[in-house]
Amino acid sequence: MASMTKQQAAVNVRDAKVRLGVTWAQIAEAVGRPVAWTTSALLGQQPMSEAEAKAAVSFLDLGKEVQQALQLQPMRGALDAQIPTDPTIYRLYEMVQVYGPTIKELIHEEFGDCIMSAVNFRLDVKREHDPDGDRVVVVLDGKFLPYRW
Template sequence: MTSVVQSLADVNQQLFEAKKTKKLSFEQIAQRMGRDEVWVAALFYGQAKPTDDEVDKLIDVLGPWVDAKAMKRHFNPHFFPERGQLTPMPPTDPTLYRLYEVVGVYGYALKSVIHEKFGDGIMSAINFSAKVDKVQKNGADTVRITYEGKWLPYDFHC
C-alpha cells in the first residue's frame, strides 16, 4: 500500500526524509522559519504556498538533506498548491476519520452556534489558521484543536 507521503512530489518526499533525518518536529521547523507548525506541515504535503524567502529558510533549516536547486525549481512563483483531499472520502486513516466524524456528528450544532453568534455567513478557510495543543484534562492527554477564520457575512443582493 502506498502512503500519502509516497504519492507526493519528490521534493515533498525529500522534505519528510530530511525532517526525519534531522529529528525535527513541525513545531521546531516552524519556529526556525517564523511560521506556524500547521502551515509548515501543510507545506510538506504540498498544500501551502511558500514565498521565496520561506523556501530559503526551509533550505537553511533542512540543509544539506534537501536539494536546494530542486526546492527552488519546485516552489517557484508559478507553484500553486493542491489544497484538496489527498485521500478518498471518507478517509480511512483513523485520525482523519475521527476529524471527519466530528464534523458529521457535531457539524450542525457548531453551525447553529456559529450563526447565533455571528449571523448569516461563513468562516473563511483562506484567512485561516489552526493550532493543535496537547492538554491534560482529568489526568489524561487530550487534543485541543483551535480553528480561527475570518468571518464573512453573506451579503446577497438581486
C-alpha cells in the same frame, strides 16, 4: 528533467525531518512562520515565498528542486480518498459529520447568515494535560464572512 511536484517535495521533507530528528516546531522557527502554517506548506497545502522555501530546504539539507516545488501554487484539500482512511484524519472527518450541523447552527445564531473563512484562517494544535488522560486541543480560527445577496 521534469520538475518536482508538491507531493514529491512533501515526501522529501518528511524523510529529511526523520533523518535529521527535528520537529515541525524547529522547522517553523527556521522558516519564521507559525508551526501549523509551516507544516501545511511543507506538506503541499500552501505556497511558500522564495525566502521561506530557501530557509526550509537549508534547514532540512534539501536541494533546489524541493525549494522550487515548495513555491508552487497548491491544489488544496486534495486527499487520496473522498472519505479519509487514516485514523487521525478520519476522526476529524467523523467530528465534522457529528458536530458540523451543531457548529453551523451555533455560528449562524451568533453571527447570522455567514461562513467561517478557511482562507483567512489560523490553526493551533496543542496538548492539554488532564488527570483523566491528556487532551488534544484543536483550535480552528476563521474569519467571519457574511453572505452578501
